[in-house]
Amino acid sequence: MTDHDRAPIRAFESSLPMALLTAREAAMGHFRPLLAEHDLTEQQWRVLRALDAAPNAVDVKALIEATTLLAPSLTRILANFEERDLIDRTVDPADQRRSIIRLSKLGHALVAKVAPNSEAIYAMIETQFGAARLDALMTELRDLAAAIHQTDEATP
Amino acid sequence: MTDHDRAPIRAFESSLPMALLTAREAAMGHFRPLLAEHDLTEQQWRVLRALDAAPNAVDVKALIEATTLLAPSLTRILANFEERDLIDRTVDPADQRRSIIRLSKLGHALVAKVAPNSEAIYAMIETQFGAARLDALMTELRDLAAAIHQTDEATP
DNA sequence: CGAGAACACTACACATGTTAACTATCAGAG
DNA sequence: CTCTGATAGTTAACATGTGTAGTGTTCTCG
Numbered sequence: 001m002t003d004h005d006r007a008p009i010r011a012f013e014s015s016l017p018m019a020l021l022t023a024r025e026a027a028m029g030h031f032r033p034l035l036a037e038h039d040l041t042e043q044q045w046r047v048l049r050a051l052d053a054a055p056n057a058v059d060v061k062a063l064i065e066a067t068t069l070l071a072p073s074l075t076r077i078l079a080n081f082e083e084r085d086l087i088d089r090t091v092d093p094a095d096q097r098r099s100i101i102r103l104s105k106l107g108h109a110l111v112a113k114v115a116p117n118s119e120a121i122y123a124m125i126e127t128q129f130g131a132a133r134l135d136a137l138m139t140e141l142r143d144l145a146a147a148i149h150q151t152d153e154a155t156p
Numbered sequence: 157m158t159d160h161d162r163a164p165i166r167a168f169e170s171s172l173p174m175a176l177l178t179a180r181e182a183a184m185g186h187f188r189p190l191l192a193e194h195d196l197t198e199q200q201w202r203v204l205r206a207l208d209a210a211p212n213a214v215d216v217k218a219l220i221e222a223t224t225l226l227a228p229s230l231t232r233i234l235a236n237f238e239e240r241d242l243i244d245r246t247v248d249p250a251d252q253r254r255s256i257i258r259l260s261k262l263g264h265a266l267v268a269k270v271a272p273n274s275e276a277i278y279a280m281i282e283t284q285f286g287a288a289r290l291d292a293l294m295t296e297l298r299d300l301a302a303a304i305h306q307t308d309e310a311t312p
Numbered sequence: 313c314g315a316g317a318a319c320a321c322t323a324c325a326c327a328t329g330t331t332a333a334c335t336a337t338c339a340g341a342g
Numbered sequence: 343c344t345c346t347g348a349t350a351g352t353t354a355a356c357a358t359g360t361g362t363a364g365t366g367t368t369c370t371c372g
């Protein structure tokens with residue numbers, strides 16, 4: 001498999017969003033087939049994980065913030081999940097505009113089924129890259145996001 | 157603006173793909189409006205940048221690798237660019253299956269128009285986060301992608 | 313030459329992104 | 343208590359991207 005003599009497109013790869021995307025694609029490349037087996041998209045999985053990680057009940061707004069999805073996208077995903085009986089919805093009695101979302105038993109089961117494989121993939125990455133190093137990287141990523149959001153407030 | 161007393165969805169945020177996504181969204185949030193002004197999507201901009209960064213001519217396959225797009229998506233984007241006279245296509249005389257893509261004068265002009273604003277945003281992030289730190293982060297990101305790709309070869 | 317691989321495109325089904333408008337509910341001023 | 347404005351969430355409509363399958367053309371190599 002001669003890799004040809006094409007030069008890589010270098011300067012471009014040094015853009016920050018591209019570096020973030022490439023790293024993410026590398027990780028998700030392992031992950032997407034697993035999700036596809038369970039008829040889940042990347043975005044749907046984000047919602048499931050957010051619901052699973054949520055301590056109690058969650059409203060739609062909290063999900064939007066947690067998943068970085070837009071409201072209409074999330075509405076569609078929740079409708080899909082309702083059809084598949086993965087979630088239960090109730091109206092917040094304290095504020096009837098709010099919808100309270102919970103994972104159903106089936107939803108929890110699905111997460112429980114997928115999550116171990118996810119952990120395995122993560123462990124593989126950890127081994128290859130170094131656990132401490134990965135930890136440090138994640139801290140930096142969070143700080144970066146926070147730093148960028150700070151510039152938001154400076155320039156409204 | 158009372159930020160409510162909702163607890164953030166914490167455990168979930170510590171997933172690597174999510175950390176990468178959140179950081180990317182933070183950065184792109186600044187950037188997307190700029191692209192929208194020029195009727196460019198994020199993906200289209202990736203293609204433009206890749207073409208601009210390419211030393212010489214580029215075939216479709218190289219673009220696919222550089223942009224992490226799928227062939228059908230790229231085909232459509234290139235068709236769009238042709239309509240807008242942003243690129244020129246020629247057939248590779250050495251291999252007539254290959255299409256050689258180049259930015260047209262107009263395409264270069266568009267990149268030149270958008271790029272400075274892009275640099276400005278980048279500079280803002282650099283100031284806020286620290287140039288050296290950002291550099292180190294990008295190195296780690298590249299290494300991470302490389303490490304993950306190495307696991308690919310171990311498990312085909 | 314012929315078989316099979318590689319490149320690029322097309323077609324199709326589906327999900328998401330994006331903007332705007334709309335309904336229902338709530339909260340606060342008067 | 344009522345009007346007004348804000349908020350939660352949905353719906354609509356369209357553009358675009360994702361993912362799979364299949365097509366035609368051109369290469370490569372036995």
